[in-house]
Amino acid sequence: MAKQMTEMLKGTLEGVVLALLREQPAYGYEITARLREHGFADIVEGTVYALLIRIEQRGLVDVERVPSEKGPPRKVYALNTDGQAVLDEFWSTWGFLSDRIEALRTDTPPEHA
Template identity: 65%
Template sequence: MGRQETELLKGVLEGAILELLRDRAWHGYDLTAHLRELGFTDVVEGTVYALLVRIERGGLVDVEKVPSEKGPPRKVYTLNDAGLARLDEFWNAWSAITARMHSLRTEGTSSS
């Protein structure tokens, strides 16, 4: 992944995580693995865990600790109503930005 793609990914990774949490509960390791399966191959666990901490502190998820066969209980994250609202904001912003970028690419600077 090139530097520019990495920087763009940093800006949208929270939205990607919130979108995955919309449909089911996840814990960090499985969430990271699934993101990699979806093509986010350079995403590392530390980045995902840091985002999950920020999302949790922001009150966007509900967290449940579930027993683990391999050690301490694991945190499982579920999107709550505040998280759904943030996700809607993300998709609205994404649509606006992509529309502007598409317009810029197709129209260029000729409309100035």
């Protein structure tokens, strides 16, 4: 089941991270910690950092460099309006897919067929 979970999570992790950033701006390690608090214990920091680079390049977040007590400044990511639009689309798609998957699982027609 772990391999299947990993593959499914790859397709949804961007939406999950955007949802976390909607709640509150954060830097990479904070995002990883918040993912773990929400039960995504197997996600490694490298995966999160690679995703943050992609969503920054796509213009879905605003980035602020904040001084750090240790080392270089931290990049704090905040969801912007483009990111919110992508998140809204993610939730819409998630609702559509989850309705149909649940209908298949329970062998009942979907409500919004």
